[in-house]
Amino acid sequence: MYVVLLTYTAPLAEIDYVLPDHAEWLGRQFEHGNVLASGRRADHRGEVLLVRPMSEGKLEATLATDPLLLRHLAHHEIVEFAATRTGPELRAFNEALAH
Template sequence: MYVVLVTYTAPLTEIDYALPDHVEWVAKQYDHNHLLASGRRDVHLGEVLIVRPMSRLKLDAMLAADPLALAHLAHYEVTEFAATRTCPELRMLNEAIPH
């Protein structure tokens, strides 16, 4: 599983222009069952994506297709972790529990 910190690297006017395409990209990631949660972090600083377990190569390809990445408007910091304790709603992602 991954936590991805998206940090905007361009003026907000450029970010705002690209956001509709980015929002569509995020929706597609939910449609493909890749994302568990997403949202803005601090006002206009960037976003947080919580991504289901997948190969790092697949994640990198997914992030590279984000319109913010394609337009060089954001930086992505990826932290991988193994969920070993979760709330009941995320039990299927708990890597310490055999499934």
């Protein structure tokens, strides 16, 4: 599983202009089951995505299609982790239970 930290690198006015396209992209990622949760960071410097387990190559390719990244308005940091404790809603992604 991954936590993806998006950090805006442009003024919020530029970010706001692209947010509808980003929201559409994000909606497709939810429909495909790639993203499990998302939200704007409390300091409004970016966003956080919780992403299902997949190859890092697939994740990088998926992120490369995000309009914020395509337009160089944000950069991302990927934090990979193995979910070993989860709430019931995320039990299907608990890697400790998969074995």
